[in-house]
Amino acid sequence: EVQLQQSGAELVKPGASVKLSCTASGFNIKDTYMHWVKQRPEQGLEWIGRIDPANGNTKYDPKFQGKATITADTSSNTAYLQLSSLTSEDTAVYYCTRWLLWYFDVWGAGTTVTVSS
């Protein structure tokens, strides 16, 4: 079964960094693009960026440039999202999702990041 298993909820202090993971099963992440999406409480979906795990090439929404870093480890079939210099604006659920040619077909359950002192 094709699945994306995301890491657990994080409570982090302002100014800190956090690294979220997304481990794929049932498929090889090298065969696709992996994306990350942000959703603040009671807000809409925001596309953060994506990575081509086959070569490490990344693309980001400009508003997340400098905030988010997406990486991938093909040996563990895992994609990562690192968020730096965290503020309350980064409190959100972060989803990883697989891009299948025309759409996002598989989503992780989401990781809740809470930024609080």
Next chain:
Amino acid sequence: DIQMTQSPASLSASVGETVTITCRASENIYSYLAWYQQKQGKSPQLLVYNAKTLAEGVPSRFSGSGSGTQFSLKINSLQPEDFGSYYCQHHYGTPYTFGGGTKLEI
């Protein structure tokens, strides 16, 4: 960057009614548009891709239309399980912007 403007932001309807959600792109995105449904506390689920192709397993009461800059998602004969939020999203080049969402209350 391409902006996606979705309307209405919220919608209240009754079971059996027909509703339409619209999505407007700031420039021509041809048919590179998908629609997703999201239930509270859950991950989004694909409904329609390439503007009008229904995803596998999606009931036929859902339909997508449009191309270029104007798109719509129509839900015929609303069912109780159709409540939730709906998002359009383009993939005509990065960034893959989502619309602001439509919250549908039954």
